[in-house]
Amino acid sequence: MGNWGRFLEVNSSRILELTIDHAILVSLAIAVALLIGIPLGIYLTTNQYLADTVLQMASITLTIPSIALFGVMIPIFSLINQGIGFVPAFVALVLYSQLPIIRNTYTGIKNVNPEMRDAAIGMGMKTHQRLLRVEIPNALPVIMAGVRTAVVMNIGIAVIAAYIGAGGLGVLITQGISRGDNYLIISGSIAVAILAIIADSILLLIQKRFTKKAIAD
Amino acid sequence: MISFNHVTKKYSEEMTAISDVDFTVEEGKIVVLLGPSGCGKTTLLRMVNRLESISEGEIVINGENSKDLDPIELRRKIGYVIQSNGLFPNMTIEENVMLVPDLLGWSKKDKRERFSYLMKLIGLDAKDYGKRYPHELSGGQQQRIGVVRALAADPPVMLMDEPFGALDPIIRDKIQEEFLQIQREVKKTILFVSHDIDEAIKMADKILLLRDGKIMQFDTPSEMLAHPKNEFVSQFFGKDRAIKSLSLHTVENLREVIGLGPVDETIQDTKTIHVHQDLRNTLSMLLNQEADQVIVTDEQGENIGTITIDLVQKYLHFEIKGKMSASQEG
Numbered sequence A: 001m002g003n004w005g006r007f008l009e010v011n012s013s014r015i016l017e018l019t020i021d022h023a024i025l026v027s028l029a030i031a032v033a034l035l036i037g038i039p040l041g042i043y044l045t046t047n048q049y050l051a052d053t054v055l056q057m058a059s060i061t062l063t064i065p066s067i068a069l070f071g072v073m074i075p076i077f078s079l080i081n082q083g084i085g086f087v088p089a090f091v092a093l094v095l096y097s098q099l100p101i102i103r104n105t106y107t108g109i110k111n112v113n114p115e116m117r118d119a120a121i122g123m124g125m126k127t128h129q130r131l132l133r134v135e136i137p138n139a140l141p142v143i144m145a146g147v148r149t150a151v152v153m154n155i156g157i158a159v160i161a162a163y164i165g166a167g168g169l170g171v172l173i174t175q176g177i178s179r180g181d182n183y184l185i186i187s188g189s190i191a192v193a194i195l196a197i198i199a200d201s202i203l204l205l206i207q208k209r210f211t212k213k214a215i216a217d
Numbered sequence B: 001m002i003s004f005n006h007v008t009k010k011y012s013e014e015m016t017a018i019s020d021v022d023f024t025v026e027e028g029k030i031v032v033l034l035g036p037s038g039c040g041k042t043t044l045l046r047m048v049n050r051l052e053s054i055s056e057g058e059i060v061i062n063g064e065n066s067k068d069l070d071p072i073e074l075r076r077k078i079g080y081v082i083q084s085n086g087l088f089p090n091m092t093i094e095e096n097v098m099l100v101p102d103l104l105g106w107s108k109k110d111k112r113e114r115f116s117y118l119m120k121l122i123g124l125d126a127k128d129y130g131k132r133y134p135h136e137l138s139g140g141q142q143q144r145i146g147v148v149r150a151l152a153a154d155p156p157v158m159l160m161d162e163p164f165g166a167l168d169p170i171i172r173d174k175i176q177e178e179f180l181q182i183q184r185e186v187k188k189t190i191l192f193v194s195h196d197i198d199e200a201i202k203m204a205d206k207i208l209l210l211r212d213g214k215i216m217q218f219d220t221p222s223e224m225l226a227h228p229k230n231e232f233v234s235q236f237f238g239k240d241r242a243i244k245s246l247s248l249h250t251v252e253n254l255r256e257v258i259g260l261g262p263v264d265e266t267i268q269d270t271k272t273i274h275v276h277q278d279l280r281n282t283l284s285m286l287l288n289q290e291a292d293q294v295i296v297t298d299e300q301g302e303n304i305g306t307i308t309i310d311l312v313q314k315y316l317h318f319e320i321k322g323k324m325s326a327s328q329e330g
Helices: A002-044 A048-063 A066-078 A086-110 A114-122 A127-164 A170-179 A182-210 B041-048 B071-076 B093-097 B099-103 B108-121 B126-130 B139-151 B169-186 B197-203 B221-226 B231-237 B241-246 B251-258 B279-288 B309-329
Strands: B002-010 B016-025 B030-034 B056-061 B078-082 B157-161 B189-194 B206-211 B214-219 B272-274 B294-297 B303-307
Touching: A002 A048, A002 A086, A002 A127, A002 A170, A002 A182, A048 A086, A066 A086, A066 A127, A086 A127, A114 A127, A114 B078, A127 A170, A127 A182, A170 A182, B002 B041, B016 B041, B016 B056, B016 B189, B016 B206, B016 B214, B030 B041, B030 B197, B041 B056, B041 B157, B041 B189, B071 B078, B078 B139, B093 B099, B093 B108, B093 B126, B093 B139, B099 B108, B108 B126, B108 B139, B139 B157, B139 B169, B169 B197, B189 B197, B197 B221, B197 B241, B206 B221, B206 B231, B214 B221, B214 B231, B221 B231, B221 B241, B231 B241, B241 B279, B241 B309, B251 B279, B251 B303, B251 B309, B272 B279, B279 B294, B279 B309
Parallel strands: B030 B189, B030 B206, B078 B157, B157 B189, B272 B294
Antiparallel strands: B002 B016, B002 B056, B206 B214, B294 B303
């Protein structure tokens, strides 16, 4: 235990700094992913053919190993002199988040009770009123489940981004591996796990706050 | 008033859902669309608020052709009630009921007042129930809310698609009574889909009996029971249509035609029945009890006579069978 004490004394501020970097990278990627994924998921509910195509493409993206995707990003972003670092990592994380976000938005809205939709149309709601007042509120638990999946997944994947110089907690782990320093590896891993648990809990609280008790039951 | 002018709906050349339907729902009346599953009654109903398209013909609502109206505007002027009540679980009862007034941009004060009035109609406390969510209410209460939600913006026309179909028989009976009571006050022009013959007889000013998208008969319930136009109609109402028609007559009617029996104080275990009860219930009561008479009471609760199975039979013979046999000869 004494060793841990000394390790943390030296490294705690660095661990905190890397945790914040990690959180910023993931948050920005999720924010952009939400801006793309939720409107796209909503739109797809009106276009069955496009929905099948887009959902399949998003599924395929998810099957690409993250280390390979980061590798592919390097030559592409080298064209604008951003081959390594934040930009390619950010883009890769946005891509990985798309499947859970688009699919859950799409499925959540599609699965809203058709009689409820019928009542909404029959009462004279316009499409946007129906979406905002009936379909999205009732699909919210499913949509939020997708967002939570994306966040937790991205916190894990962002670790690999350290290999292309994007910073974050992956730095501790990669350094630990190359130096054979178990303290670095373990502290990095625990920090990643704690970050994921905290992020998921916060999102769950947000979900509960915005979901009416009636739907959550 | 809703007029269907030679309305036809085709899905393709061979698939005709509704063929040449032509009838009118008079101002303030209830027309029940009745028929077996797949006869097109719901489709016909949904053509009125343009949830279904019309292939040929037109539907005119209070002088305006439905085709010429914006569908959103049209739907906000028509009350719509569906079987599963279609309440939105994410909204409180008040938000649910006041949805159309809200879409129409009513003021807060107007909405509040209207909500209190509507809740009074169905005997629920506006303050207590307003803030609750639909899942906190019983099935019967939810259906009542579904009905007043359709009445919220005071639309002249209402469409009701098997509104009481999912309720158990006792609650259904009660809500039907309650609804007729409300209708006497609000006098809406109503198109009502049902597959329940007893419900149709009870609720309808006129019944439109459909089969495969064609009108079989359009008549008042008593006419339809007494003079079925064809084999399908008489079969649909069944061999017991004489008994069914009893529900259209009250003890009062019988008293006017053949008079009641005298009250025999010596007979024990005699139940009482109100003079405005229908004869079908009276007959069930007679058959279910030991004594062979039931005492009839008037509004003041005074005994005004007795009724027996013999009297019901005699009345049935005079009033109903007489009409039926006349129609078969003619």
